[in-house]
Amino acid sequence: MFENMDIFSNIDKEIIKDMKSRGLIKIYEKDEIIFSEAEEKSNVYLVCSGKIILYRSSEEGDEKIIYILGSGDFLNEVCIDDKNTSANAKVMEDSKIICFSKRDIISWMRRDFNFNMIIMNSLSNKLRRSFRQIKNLGLKKTNYRIAARLWKLARDYGCSSDENIHIDINMTHSQLASMVGTSRESVSRFLKNIERKNIIKQKNQKIIICSLSKLEDYTKSLS
Structure with a gap:
């Protein structure tokens, strides 16, 4: 599975083995909530198939979609800072997702610089997209x-x-x-x-x- 994702092409093979043995595969149906903002979630999710909406909710209940994420994208990697989730994640279409513990993610980041860069690039891409959205909205x-x-x-x-x-x-x-x-x-x-x-x-x-x-x-x- 991971071998078919380009982002893992340069990752240490032992880490790939660990990901296979430690990752928990979950199947989500359309409109299911994966997590909600301000929850304590110590898991990082990798989308294998399907589409996920990451969004924030206003006090009036209105939704602002921040991203649509697909295969090869991570969810909730921000949890590595030990703080609560900052957004909601909802399934846009039936999806397969692999769940990893934060502890494993941090361990793999320490062991392999390439894996570390995958997580850093994921965070960086989301930050850049947020900057573009702020510019456009304003x-x-x-x-x-x-x-x-x-x-x-x-x-x-x-x-x-x-x-x-x-x-x-x-x-x-x-x-x-x-x-x-x-x-x-x-x-x-x-x-x-x-x-x-x-x-x-x-x-x-x-x-x-x-x-x-x-x-x-x-x-x-x-x-």
Whole structure:
């Protein structure tokens, strides 16, 4: 299993053996909660298949989606600082996840610098994405934020077919709105607008990018 993940290609073989023997495989169904913010969780999770939403909740119960994570991504690696979880994790589609104890993760980080860098890179990537989101939420208009997020989703989860790019996520307008900090109605209006311009198509809760270059040009025109 781990041998098929590029991130582990340079890891000490003994650590790979340990991961196989110590990791606990769990199967989660859509909408199951893996953990909630402020919980004491001393486990680190590795996504093997499926999609996971990492999000924060407001006092009013509104959700702000921070990331969508997939195969090869870690969850709750921040627990190595001995503090409570800082976000919620919910299953977006049926997923297989491997659970490791924090103690094992720290031990492997000490034993193998390459493993240490995997965890550090995972944290760094999330931090950089958070910085981009803060910039967009504070400085960019709503339509730009939606278009930019579509471009990012197409790059991360796009599958090419007949010159189109299918975003391989069953995503509601409400979820997209939660990602960019706006209302579902604003997202629906924007998607209908760019659908009329033949930039995207919508089918069965999936968004198809008809032309990535058109979407990119349109995004630039909104900045």
